[in-house]
Amino acid sequence: MQNDHKKRKKEKRSVDKAELVAARNALPIAKERDNIIKAIRDARALVIVGETGSGKTTQLPQFLYDAGFAKKGMIAITQPRRVAASSIARRVAQEVGVQLGNEVGYSVRFDDKTSHNTKIKYMTDGMLLRELLGDKLLSKYSVIILDEAHERTLRTDVLFGMVKGIQKVRQDLKIIVMSATLDAERFASYFDGAQTLFIPGRQFPVRVFNAIDRQEDYVDAALVATFQLHVDEPPGDILVFLTGQEEIETIEKLLKEHIHELPPEAMQLLICPLFAAQPAAQQQKVILATNVAETSITISGIRYIVDTGMAKVRAFNPKLGIESLAVVPISKASAMQRLGRAGREAPGCCYRLYTEEGFNSLAQVSEPEILRCNLANVLLTLKAAGVDNLMEFDFLDRPPRASLVRALEHLYALRALNSKGELTPEGRKMAEFPVDPSLAKVLLHSKTLNCTAEVISIISMLSVETVFFSPHDKREAANEAKRNHLTLLNVMRGYQAVKGDKDWCIQNFINARAVKNAMEIRTQLESFCENLGIPPNASSGNEVEPILQCFVQGFFQNLAVLQVDGSYQTFNGKQICHIHPSSVLFGKRMSLILFHELVQTSRQYMRSVSSISLAWLQGTGSHYFTHGQGSEQ
Structure with missing residues (x-):
């Protein structure tokens, strides 16, 4: 009977493998395999335009792997989103017939499924950008595939300029840009007249x-x-x-x-x-x-x-x-x-x-x-990767000068750059953290105020999707539960105390999946802190003031003052805004508040809001404001 069971399992694997092979061969890109391999051998840069469903993202890395390109280094495939990088890697590992993390793996923020055996590596564009901090020539890669180029994310655009510069030094590096739209000439021209291949996609009307x-x-x-x-x-x-x-x-x-x-x-x-x-x-x-x-x-x-x-x-x-x-x-x-x-x-x-x-x-x-985002994070990464003159960087689309200047001012305000625009020792440490520079500043300052454990918990919670949920039929009860929690920190403490009990999450209207993800991020941030000599378990106990003082250090530009009509005016830009209805402080009047982000719907709303004391601002950002920056800009 045991032999029959093993036989059936083997037959099922054979059927599954046959189905996978048949599905792969049916993809439009399969007919172009030889043409693609030849073009990549002949050229240093290639632009591939493949319509939706052509199979380019899953199949091209396998073509290259089978053709021996991975013998000289890994094949990297960047994705704008972490969910895409991880799910596609799982699919390709299944097609290749290996366990995820061996020959095929992925690397996204706070999650790495790779090993020394990995040859095909899916990753977010942000992770490849971060690898430049320790390896300025990306020497462990033989081929870099920049996928979903048409989405023109901030980090993908920066990667264009970085890998183009690296290729001038590394003659052996192959660059492939993949897009799902017909704006191929733009990419081909940027990469010095690279050849363009077109692959059909959708097969039915x-x-x-x-x-x-x-x-x-x-x-x-x-x-x-x-x-x-x-x-x-x-x-x-x-x-x-x-x-x-x-x-x-x-x-x-x-x-x-x-x-x-x-x-x-x-x-x-x-x-x-x-x-x-x-x-x-x-x-x-x-x-x-x-x-x-x-x-x-x-x-x-x-x-x-x-x-x-x-x-x-x-x-x-x-x-x-x-x-x-x-x-x-x-x-x-x-x-x-x-x-x-x-x-x-x-x-x-x-x-x-x-x-x-x-x-x-x-x-x-x-x-x-x-052209429309805050550039502070990528500019800090570029500085740490050795790009000194950011104004001369080879962007596919040059961002507005005002955006570049504002980002540099922001980094200067955080003391990541000095008055000459040079990276400071503190700025180098900030670049090591896989979070926004303002949050990195908060983490660094937590060592001084002995509240790193609490700061890591809050930042972990800010790094995931919505922690609370409000069922339509129980909205009042959900809001009441939220008021009892007071802060994201208390939610995590409560979750830890009950060891992630699902019933507790349901009773308190907590998104269990989000908090579980935050716990995993917390573990990762603890290791980053340890590497930088910041004791991750240092705790302020039940004292709230040191924690909020830390956040003031990173977000002193995100302050708002109460107005007579109950609205708030931001320090920066003098914008009129309101506390978001989902906030525990909604409906309350606080003289001075700190916010994490603004959300524009029918009006400007502040999210993740805390009441702070004016005394905590003493000396904070003084070097920035005395140089004529800040609220008047």
């Missing part, structure tokens, strides 16, 4: 349906469209594009509440938020996703797309020195990417919750992140 009228509430419209598709159209999975976790959780709850209203003959509906791993089942799925599903991850079985036409983006105002998060319309290129997620395995449909006129009014492409 996709019908497009636009809304007749403008939708005031696109979340509600998405809910209605999802149920209509599920009831009226032939079986097939539905992919709904939303702007963030809060919207995803809102629709997830509403779908579950109304499932019982479906006709008896309707198929069961399996609801899958993209950030939650769900087992495959014989049910029709509705996948609720952010724009991570536009290009980074290919999901099989998708027949229907519900496109809200919106995305959440970060924007930085260099004049005011304030970064905010806003929901904005997508570009035409993004709309086409979303449409392309259907039609890979069968004819599909795309339901746009905006009018045809609305589509025509969209921008052609999304604005590159480097």
Whole structure:
């Protein structure tokens, strides 16, 4: 009987392997394998334009590995998002037939699944950028593939300039830029006239349906469209594009509440938020996703797309020195990417919750992140990697001078740079932490005030998705539970005390998955602190003042003063803003507050807010303000 069991397992593995091989051979990129290998052998840089579903991200590294390119060093494939890097690596490890972390692995912030055997390494663009701190020529890599180049993230743009410079020194380094759009000439020209290859993708037609009228509430419209598709159209999975976790959780709850209203003959509906791993089942799925599903991850079985036409983006105002998060319309290129997620395995449909006129009014492409984001983090990394003259750096799109100057001023305010723009010893330590420079400053200062344990906990909680959830039918109880917690620190302490008990999380409206992730990040940050000589277990006990004083050191530019009408005015830029309704301080009047971020919706809201004392500001940032910077800029 045991032999029969082993035989069946072996037969199943053979069938699975055969299915994988057949699926790989059916991908459009399989026909171009020989052409691609020849082009890479002949050229030092190559641009590959592969439509959605062409298989470029999973197959190209395997082509290179099989052709022997990994004998001279690892093959790196960068991704803009950590969820893409980890999930794609798992898929490729399965296809190669190895355990994840051996020949195929991934490296993302706070999570590394690689070993000395790793030859194909998926990683976020930020992780490759950080590797430059210790290896300025990226000498352990023979091929660097910059994937999803069309997304033009801040770190990918910086990597373009870095690897281009490295290739001038390393004649053996191969650079491959992969994009899902037709803006190939731009990339090819930047890399000194690199050859361009085009790979077809979507193989089936996709019908497009636009809304007749403008939708005031696109979340509600998405809910209605999802149920209509599920009831009226032939079986097939539905992919709904939303702007963030809060919207995803809102629709997830509403779908579950109304499932019982479906006709008896309707198929069961399996609801899958993209950030939650769900087992495959014989049910029709509705996948609720952010724009991570536009290009980074290919999901099989998708027949229907519900496109809200919106995305959440970060924007930085260099004049005011304030970064905010806003929901904005997508570009035409993004709309086409979303449409392309259907039609890979069968004819599909795309339901746009905006009018045809609305589509025509969209921008052609999304604005590159480097033109609208705070540059402080990447400029600090570049300084630490040996780039002295940042104004002369070879950017694909040069950021506005005001943004560069503001970022350098910010680093100077944090004492990461001196008055000559040179990296300070403190700045070098700050660059070692995989967090924003302001948070790195807080961590460094925690050693002085003996509260590193508490600071690490809070920063870990700030590094994950929403920690609290508020069910529609229990919103008052959820808000009351939140008030009893007071701070993110107390949430983590409570979670540790009950050893992650799920019932405790449910009773207190805590997102258990988010806190579990924060605990893992906490462990990683502890090791970074130990490496820099900061005792990670140093604790202030129950004293709150030292902890808040630490955060003032990193965020003294994020201060706001109470106004007569109950609103607040920021020190920097004199912006009128309000405490976010989700905050424990909402509805209270505090004379001076410190905030972590601004969110732009119907008005400017401050998130992660704390009340502080004016006395704590004495001497903080004095070198910055006395040089004529700060609130008047």
